[in-house]
Amino acid sequence: MGWMFRHQKSAGVRQELPHSLERPAVLENFPKALWNEVFHIPDLWRKFEFELTQPATSYLKSTHPDLIQQIIKRHANHLQYVSFKVDSSTESAEAACDILSQLVNCSIKTLGLISTAKPSFMNVCKTHFASALTVVFINSKSLSSIKIDDTPVDDPSLKVLVANNSDTLKLLKMSSCPHVSPAGILCVADQCHGLRELALNYYILSDELLLALSSEKHVNLEHLRIDVVSENPGQVEFHTIKKQSWDALVKHSPKVNIVMYFFLYEEEFDAFFREETPVTHLYFGRAVSKAMLGRIGMNCPRLIELVVCANGLQPLDDELICIAERCKNLTAMGLGECEVTCRGFIEFVKMCGGRLTQLSIMEEVLIPDNDYNLDQIHSEVSKHLGRMWFPDMMPTW
Amino acid sequence: MKHSCIHWFRKGLRLHDNPALLAAMKDCSELYPIFILDPWFPKNMQVSVNRWRFLVESLKDLDESLKKLNSRLFVVRGHPAEVFPGLFKAWKVTRLTFEVDTEPYSKQRDAEVVRLAAAHGVQVIQKVSHTLYDTDRVIAENNGKVPLTYRQLQAVLAGLGPPKQPVLAPTLETLKDCCTPGRDNRDPKYEIPTLEELGQDPKEAGPCLYPGGESEALSRLAFHMKRMTWVCNFKKPDTEPNTLSPSTTVLSPYVKFGCLSVRTFWWKLAEIYRGKKHSSPPVSLHGQLLWREFFYTAGAGIPNFNRMEGNPICVQVDWDDNPEYVKAWKEGRTGYPFIDAIMTQLRTEGWIHHLARHAVACFLTRGDLWVSWEEGQKVFEELLLDADWSLNAGNWQWLSASAFFHQFFRVYSPVAFGKKTDKSGAYIKKYLPILRKFPAEYIYEPWKAPRSMQEQAGCIIGRDYPKPIVEHEALSKRNIMRMKAAYAQRSHSKAAQVEKESTKKGGKRKLPAGPSVVELLTKKPKAKSS
Numbered sequence: 033m034g035w036m037f038r039h040q041k042s043a044g045v046r047q048e049l050p051h052s053l054e055r056p057a058v059l060e061n062f063p064k065a066l067w068n069e070v071f072h073i074p075d076l077w078r079k080f081e082f083e084l085t086q087p088a089t090s091y092l093k094s095t096h097p098d099l100i101q102q103i104i105k106r107h108a109n110h111l112q113y114v115s116f117k118v119d120s121s122t123e124s125a126e127a128a129c130d131i132l133s134q135l136v137n138c139s140i141k142t143l144g145l146i147s148t149a150k151p152s153f154m155n156v157c158k159t160h161f162a163s164a165l166t167v168v169f170i171n172s173k174s175l176s177s178i179k180i181d182d183t184p185v186d187d188p189s190l191k192v193l194v195a196n197n198s199d200t201l202k203l204l205k206m207s208s209c210p211h212v213s214p215a216g217i218l219c220v221a222d223q224c225h226g227l228r229e230l231a232l233n234y235y236i237l238s239d240e241l242l243l244a245l246s247s248e249k250h251v252n253l254e255h256l257r258i259d260v261v262s263e264n265p266g267q268v269e270f271h272t273i274k275k276q277s278w279d280a281l282v283k284h285s286p287k288v289n290i291v292m293y294f295f296l297y298e299e300e301f302d303a304f305f306r307e308e309t310p311v312t313h314l315y316f317g318r319a320v321s322k323a324m325l326g327r328i329g330m331n332c333p334r335l336i337e338l339v340v341c342a343n344g345l346q347p348l349d350d351e352l353i354c355i356a357e358r359c360k361n362l363t364a365m366g367l368g369e370c371e372v373t374c375r376g377f378i379e380f381v382k383m384c385g386g387r388l389t390q391l392s393i394m395e396e397v398l399i400p401d402n403d404y405n406l407d408q409i410h411s412e413v414s415k416h417l418g419r420m421w422f423p424d425m426m427p428t429w
Numbered sequence: 430m431k432h433s434c435i436h437w438f439r440k441g442l443r444l445h446d447n448p449a450l451l452a453a454m455k456d457c458s459e460l461y462p463i464f465i466l467d468p469w470f471p472k473n474m475q476v477s478v479n480r481w482r483f484l485v486e487s488l489k490d491l492d493e494s495l496k497k498l499n500s501r502l503f504v505v506r507g508h509p510a511e512v513f514p515g516l517f518k519a520w521k522v523t524r525l526t527f528e529v530d531t532e533p534y535s536k537q538r539d540a541e542v543v544r545l546a547a548a549h550g551v552q553v554i555q556k557v558s559h560t561l562y563d564t565d566r567v568i569a570e571n572n573g574k575v576p577l578t579y580r581q582l583q584a585v586l587a588g589l590g591p592p593k594q595p596v597l598a599p600t601l602e603t604l605k606d607c608c609t610p611g612r613d614n615r616d617p618k619y620e621i622p623t624l625e626e627l628g629q630d631p632k633e634a635g636p637c638l639y640p641g642g643e644s645e646a647l648s649r650l651a652f653h654m655k656r657m658t659w660v661c662n663f664k665k666p667d668t669e670p671n672t673l674s675p676s677t678t679v680l681s682p683y684v685k686f687g688c689l690s691v692r693t694f695w696w697k698l699a700e701i702y703r704g705k706k707h708s709s710p711p712v713s714l715h716g717q718l719l720w721r722e723f724f725y726t727a728g729a730g731i732p733n734f735n736r737m738e739g740n741p742i743c744v745q746v747d748w749d750d751n752p753e754y755v756k757a758w759k760e761g762r763t764g765y766p767f768i769d770a771i772m773t774q775l776r777t778e779g780w781i782h783h784l785a786r787h788a789v790a791c792f793l794t795r796g797d798l799w800v801s802w803e804e805g806q807k808v809f810e811e812l813l814l815d816a817d818w819s820l821n822a823g824n825w826q827w828l829s830a831s832a833f834f835h836q837f838f839r840v841y842s843p844v845a846f847g848k849k850t851d852k853s854g855a856y857i858k859k860y861l862p863i864l865r866k867f868p869a870e871y872i873y874e875p876w877k878a879p880r881s882m883q884e885q886a887g888c889i890i891g892r893d894y895p896k897p898i899v900e901h902e903a904l905s906k907r908n909i910m911r912m913k914a915a916y917a918q919r920s921h922s923k924a925a926q927v928e929k930e931s932t933k934k935g936g937k938r939k940l941p942a943g944p945s946v947v948e949l950l951t952k953k954p955k956a957k958s959s
Contacts, residue, residue, distance in 0.1 A: 120899070150900040182903065295906075315838070317906070339838050368839045392835045410580055422578040424836050427827050428665035428711060428783055429720035429820060
């Protein structure tokens with residue numbers, strides 16, 4: 033079979049380990065028995081990324097089926113850090129589930145299910161997926177990090193997770209898991225007191241959840257990421273979270289990062305930021321209304337980072353100045369398709385001063401006025417920031 | 430003293446505005462205009478048949494123009510360092526002239542040739558005329574630093590004054606005391622190569638929409654410059670990427686090879702602008718020439734400019750290693766008609782609009798496929814007629830948000846972007862005829878069309894035309910996170926940079942979970958850098 037390397041990622045970094053089933057040619061003089069012994073040293077099998085693709089249609093390499101069998105047979109109990117990377121076909125996601133259901137005698141600590149092209153796990157039969165996942169939940173008993181975004185995980189599966197891993201769970205990422213209800217995630221927060229990082233969608237965020245995460249027994253939450261997504265305008269009515277719930281969270285975890293990613297249509301923002309909200313990182317992937325930006329200035333005192341992909345054709349001067357005034361922790365700002373007058377922008381920068389370590393605005397967003405033109409922008413802003421700064425542009429050659 | 434002089438054409442394939450050529454002709458009794466077919470180029474880069482054809486046409490045109498001056502072009506085959514000594518001796522050369530080229534290989538090659546010339550007692554004269562300004566001078570004027578923004582460049586150039594005026598083309602009068610031995614008995618070994626000799630199959634070439642050469646360049650320039658209102662009102666971002674015939678001048682291939690002098694172009698525009706209201710840089714035609722200047726200056730001054738590793742201005746990103754994705758993108762098989770149509774136009778015609786380049790570059794890198802910009806750079810280098818080392822490297826870094834540009838959260842949609850300027854998808858239908866029968870509603874997203882409609886259109890998605898290679902909505906969101914992480918690393922690792930210098934491949938790498946015995950037995954693999 034030859035010398036087959038599998039590439040593995042360790043915190044975003046490549047590692048290469050030989051996973052040939054035969055002794056590679058370069059180690060010809062290496063005794064075969066010794067090779068086998070070395071090849072199967074448990075420590076080599078702590079970490080594995082299964083890559084599952086359909087050769088007829090896929091663009092990705094696949095882990096060899098024989099290797100998969102070997103791992104299940106001989107190394108299931110050595111695996112601690114496991115991920116599954118699947119392509120866009122349902123078959124690959126099903127294959128991942130098959131492997132999961134066989135990881136019986138294992139003590140997995142981290143588990144990641146990654147869809148590289150499309151959310152293919154969503155096409156797997158829900159019961160099949162749930163039963164595969166629960167095999168790992170039950171058997172591992174010391175899961176600390178789970179990434180299951182874009183999967184059909186459901187409330188009963190989460191119950192099983194909690195029943196077996198409540199002492200060890202630290203990180204749970206489950207954005208875009210439509211079968212989980214607010215009650216399902218609440219169960220996790222109630223029981224898993226070591227949970228430090230949580231990523232979920234807005235519709236399962238509840239007052240009870242925030243209170244559960246703030247209970248005395250609960251460790252300090254470090255990172256809460258909330259995706260607010262709408263596929264079609266007006267389709268969803270968004271509930272509001274009470275101020276007291278947010279207050280409780282921040283009181284319990286004063287350093288928590290609360291990251292909100294909004295992919296909504298302009299008319300859908302009404303429910304948000306009507307009261308003080310302790311969000312720290314705000315990202316608007318589609319358009320955001322002027323009124324919403326105004327409320328952010330009034331009600332988001334903990335804001336550290338703000339990114340706006342698009343707004344509309346009215347200048348955002350007043351909104352930006354309010355943000356500069358009241359969001360004293362703001363250090364990063366990105367403005368895409370918006371409009372701001374040069375005067376308004378300079379006023380904003382003057383008020384923020386050097387605390388703005390990241391400032392990105394497209395040159396075409398700035399409207400020259402009686403006080404300043406584009407040529408002066410760069411020197412004025414650089415002066416207030418205390419460093420050389422230019423707006424962003426797109427090259428046109 | 431009368432010289433025997435070689436003028437070495439590399440870029441600068443023209444007679445107009447060629448100060449180095451004029452320097453060759455001064456006090457010259459024997460003139461040898463040469464072009465060297467350097468095997469370094471086909472060895473180190475991919476060159477499409479379309480661009481080989483453009484080069485051959487340009488050389489033929491140059492030869493014809495030189496014939497009118499009772500001279501000729503000698504095309505010499507071999508490495509410059511190997512062919513020059515023989516030529517110096519055979520032609521009793523006392524002077525060598527050429528136009529300055531600032532690319533890394535060129536600098537190294539020319540330094541070697543200068544050494545050889547000195548050893549043979551040959552005087553060397555180099556002139557700047559491929560760029561508006563001397564890039565070294567621009568960097569010096571900016572306190573030894575490369576201007577990293579367009580505005581910064583403009584500020585520096587304002588201090589230098591306008592570009593030099595172009596010089597006139599030589600005439601028979603210029604050459605009256607000069608001859609080119611061997612111009613009549615043309616030695617076949619110096620003939621212009623055929624495409625076959627270059628290992629190319631002329632049948633593979635696309636339609637010849639942009640014939641190479643100085644004559645063609647000047648006539649196209651004249652044609653566009655007659656459209657004076659258009660020239661004055663020209664705003665590049667307003668030109669459309671998906672018109673059925675180009676919305677811009679397409680003079681870029683001619684400028685790349687030097688068939689058209691950039692100074693001639695500049696001053697022609699200045700002439701038209703005079704006394705009239707006109708657009709300004711960066712969006713005007715003058716602005717386009719300054720963009721070129723910007724990237725040439727960066728390319729001249731920034732080390733490892735065409736790579737991520739070792740490039741001080743480039744964000745280090747954990748791009749995926751995915752040769753199949755690259756192939757699908759290059760061959761126009763991504764399943765996104767807008768992307769595939771653009772890549773088809775690129776492959777067959779050798780030119781695409783800059784906004785089309787933006788769309789496909791974003792798609793390959795930070796938008797969708799998460800492949801390194803260096804892979805895209807290679808493909809563009811192969812397929813573009815105007816593939817220019819500095820501009821290619823610079824633009825790929827810009828579009829992948831690796832350098833110069835930081836708004837990684839703004840991603841071009843492979844579905845929505847093209848619709849803005851071509852609702853009916855006529856551009857897509859031109860380059861992907863298999864999709865011709867899809868209605869406008871589905872032409873950008875044919876996989877959404879009901880099966881019956883696909884059958885009616887005679888094109889089943891997944892069989893006759895690929896399904897989309899990735900789901901843009903889902904993946905672009907995830908990629909934004911990955912880019913964010915790369916940017917965050919950059920600010921953290923700026924401090925760790927010094928530490929990184931001493932450890933071999935340290936800094937950002939975390940230790941593996943558990944010891945790897947095999948790593949003790951085998952050498953650590955090198956980090957990938959294409």
